Amino acid sequence: MKYLIYGSGNAREHSTFMRLKSETGSNVFFACYGSNGILQGDPNFFSVQNTTMAILLAKEKMVDMVLVLSPLDLLKGIADIFAKAGFKVFGVKTKLAQVEGSKVYAKSLMEEFGIDTPDYRVFHSFQKAKAFLEQSWIAGSSEYVIKSDRFLANASLRVSIPQNLEEAMETLYFLMVSSGMDTGSRYVILEKKVTGPELSNHIMFDGDSYLLFPAVQDYKKLYENDHGPNTDGIGSMASTIPVITDDDQKYIENRVIEPSLKAVSSVGDYRFFLYTGIIKTPQGINVLEYNTRPGNPEWSTLLSLLESSLEDLINYTMEKRLSAYRPVWRQNAVSLTVMATASGYPFTEKEYEEKIRGVENLDEDVMLVSDHTRKEEDALVVSGGRVFGLTHTTDSFENARKKIYANMERLSFKGMFYRDDIGTNGIRFR
Numbered sequence: 001m002k003y004l005i006y007g008s009g010n011a012r013e014h015s016t017f018m019r020l021k022s023e024t025g026s027n028v029f030f031a032c033y034g035s036n037g038i039l040q041g042d043p044n045f046f047s048v049q050n051t052t053m054a055i056l057l058a059k060e061k062m063v064d065m066v067l068v069l070s071p072l073d074l075l076k077g078i079a080d081i082f083a084k085a086g087f088k089v090f091g092v093k094t095k096l097a098q099v100e101g102s103k104v105y106a107k108s109l110m111e112e113f114g115i116d117t118p119d120y121r122v123f124h125s126f127q128k129a130k131a132f133l134e135q136s137w138i139a140g141s142s143e144y145v146i147k148s149d150r151f152l153a154n155a156s157l158r159v160s161i162p163q164n165l166e167e168a169m170e171t172l173y174f175l176m177v178s179s180g181m182d183t184g185s186r187y188v189i190l191e192k193k194v195t196g197p198e199l200s201n202h203i204m205f206d207g208d209s210y211l212l213f214p215a216v217q218d219y220k221k222l223y224e225n226d227h228g229p230n231t232d233g234i235g236s237m238a239s240t241i242p243v244i245t246d247d248d249q250k251y252i253e254n255r256v257i258e259p260s261l262k263a264v265s266s267v268g269d270y271r272f273f274l275y276t277g278i279i280k281t282p283q284g285i286n287v288l289e290y291n292t293r294p295g296n297p298e299w300s301t302l303l304s305l306l307e308s309s310l311e312d313l314i315n316y317t318m319e320k321r322l323s324a325y326r327p328v329w330r331q332n333a334v335s336l337t338v339m340a341t342a343s344g345y346p347f348t349e350k351e352y353e354e355k356i357r358g359v360e361n362l363d364e365d366v367m368l369v370s371d372h373t374r375k376e377e378d379a380l381v382v383s384g385g386r387v388f389g390l391t392h393t394t395d396s397f398e399n400a401r402k403k404i405y406a407n408m409e410r411l412s413f414k415g416m417f418y419r420d421d422i423g424t425n426g427i428r429f430r
């Protein structure tokens, strides 16, 4: 089989490319419409401008399957385009991607299938949303999270957790009234704020059977101790050492995963990743969100723990034979990813030109993946706010932290930032 990954060049796609390359030799190609300064120069890496060029490339290379792994591409219908061109496609079509693309739709599925989720109200009138918040907000006991219905490119706007009513009003006004078409959301969800540890369940589903990946948590807040704006994810940790109680595990399987898979199956033929974001509140486990693709950077972290073949996993899923796949996980292992960000992230969409130095000094057992880098002449250059990630897999979070942060210190660019507390407390879901 020959594979082609189509995408912007982000870390999720980068780690998938590297893994399939190590498993299939030269039978995987990357058609990148964005940039990836680390992969550029690889004979199987190609810059393309659009799907038309990618389809020509796929035909020339006699590709059998195209992988579309990232949310904006899936929502734009890129999987549908490659399917129409005659390729097998690993990636959900637009109709299924709506499970992530509309949070209102996701909430309605949760309600229909009896899945616990925090209370919420949907608004498309700013005045009504404002009046609701004014009436309902009680500092400390009745606060709200503001979620855009639509998947917005800017993560800080997708989900906002205001610190007080004033901040909530400002966010609401920006989202519903003053922002332009690109950032505005016609509908917003005001969701009752609940607190507790969060967990991502990464599930591979073939329409009948599913495979649950090890527990993984990501870090969304930009600054240490979970302060600052929400980001796309600036670190993640996963573990094959059990971290969840048996009762919680049963609850997650019976009350979260199984009904959620029924819910997505009611939408269409689902053969891909589903990731459910959950939270353990004092009242019980709730589902916060659905994502119809692997998380970034969670995927780089999880993939390092999978010892059995990713190529088989993909094919078994596509062929509805997932129950026959025998996953082998690296035993008693943890995996940690820390992302470095550039100045202005996650707010500005500025032009970056900072040179990245020190890549040649990294240890061999640390994986470097690009999220937003490009190559200029011989230099590696920042091309966006979330720049690159380092992943390491070992026996404890303490050792993973030592390794990653020692390597981070060897890298530099002007304005480089990374949280220094990723993995400090290990995975907590109690």
Ligand code: GLY
Pocket (backbone or CB within 6 Å): 218, 232, 233, 291, 294, 295, 296, 297, 298
């Ligand atoms: N890291 C969160 C996400 O991929 O949505």
